[in-house]
Amino acid sequence: MIEPLDEFYRRMTYRLNQLRQERSELEEILAFYDKVLAAQQQTQRETAIPEIDLSEERLRLKVEEGFPLLGRGDFRVDRDSSRELFQRICHLSMAENPVLAAAGKTLLEVMDTKKLDFVKLTTAVLENDTKAIEAVANDLGVAIPVVQALTKLSLQPFLLASVQAVAQRAAIDDWHYGYCPVCGGSPAMAALVGEEGKKEALCSFCGHFWQLPRLMCPFCGTDRQEDLRYFHGEGDDLYRVYVCEQCRGYLKVMDTREVGDVGTLAVEDVASGHLDLLAEEEGYERKAPRLWGI
Numbered sequence: 001m002i003e004p005l006d007e008f009y010r011r012m013t014y015r016l017n018q019l020r021q022e023r024s025e026l027e028e029i030l031a032f033y034d035k036v037l038a039a040q041q042q043t044q045r046e047t048a049i050p051e052i053d054l055s056e057e058r059l060r061l062k063v064e065e066g067f068p069l070l071g072r073g074d075f076r077v078d079r080d081s082s083r084e085l086f087q088r089i090c091h092l093s094m095a096e097n098p099v100l101a102a103a104g105k106t107l108l109e110v111m112d113t114k115k116l117d118f119v120k121l122t123t124a125v126l127e128n129d130t131k132a133i134e135a136v137a138n139d140l141g142v143a144i145p146v147v148q149a150l151t152k153l154s155l156q157p158f159l160l161a162s163v164q165a166v167a168q169r170a171a172i173d174d175w176h177y178g179y180c181p182v183c184g185g186s187p188a189m190a191a192l193v194g195e196e197g198k199k200e201a202l203c204s205f206c207g208h209f210w211q212l213p214r215l216m217c218p219f220c221g222t223d224r225q226e227d228l229r230y231f232h233g234e235g236d237d238l239y240r241v242y243v244c245e246q247c248r249g250y251l252k253v254m255d256t257r258e259v260g261d262v263g264t265l266a267v268e269d270v271a272s273g274h275l276d277l278l279a280e281e282e283g284y285e286r287k288a289p290r291l292w293g294i
């Protein structure tokens with residue numbers, strides 16, 4: 001078992017259950033997430049930190065030149081246990097809303113008949129090869145975001161284990177880019193931490209957390225202050241939406257200075273889905289993939 005990760009799941013589950021008490025309108029998605037999280041945690045406990053063959057010198061050079069530590073092909077995914085987790089998550093989906101239930105059923109059937117090439121699907125999701133994901137989804141008659149989300153959920157424990165394998169070995173504390181130092185992914189969401197207004201981001205791909213550069217759009221890199229601003233949702237002090245007029249991107253940011261926890265941003269991302277709608281209505285675009293577009 002990887003201890004820091006076990007703690008991560010504990011905190012995620014705690015926050016999830018807190019939100020389930022407070023936000024009855026999110027019960028359906030949060031209850032499903034709770035079950036998925038328990039399945040992921042079990043897989044995580046059975047997953048060792050992999051050996052990733054990159055020398056300290058190579059890692060140091062990458063950081064120096066602003067390259068992420070890992071390419072998508074460097075992540076180690078155990079095909080058998082990711083397949084098992086995928087099947088478990090598909091089973092869980094079958095008890096959910098009609099769209100998820102139908103998708104879960106179809107995916108389980110094609111796994112059995114070997115009509116689905118699972119390795120090809122995981123590779124497509126890892127490499128964010130949208131054409132290949134679309135081809136699989138259309139071939140099976142399952143909605144694209146659902147195929148993508150269920151596959152990504154079954155890969156997450158392995159991505160987290162790979163992050164653990166390298167993040168401690170390189171000096172990435174001073175990383176000053178808008179993309180993730182481990183994988184190069186975009187921030188899914190961020191948290192305001194401490195009185196100096198530091199922003200810690202959650203990577204939309206690998207789940208690593210890093211500190212965003214201040215006063216800069218993480219998506220296009222502009223630091224023209226007149227193009228950067230934020231707004232709150234109505235009657236909502238907990239979350240802010242930072243927008244950029246240059247690239248029209250937006251980033252949801254949770255204010256954790258009084259309540260909340262950076263480590264549970266993945267749950268906050270789901271809980272603040274209303275702000276994604278609001279930002280899109282205002283003409284801004286979510287630049288990072290949304291995991292729970294289902």
Ligand SMILES: [Zn+2]
Binds near residue numbers: 181205
């Ligand atoms: Zn990352």
Ligand SMILES: [Zn+2]
Binds near residue numbers: 221249
């Ligand atoms: Zn921008």
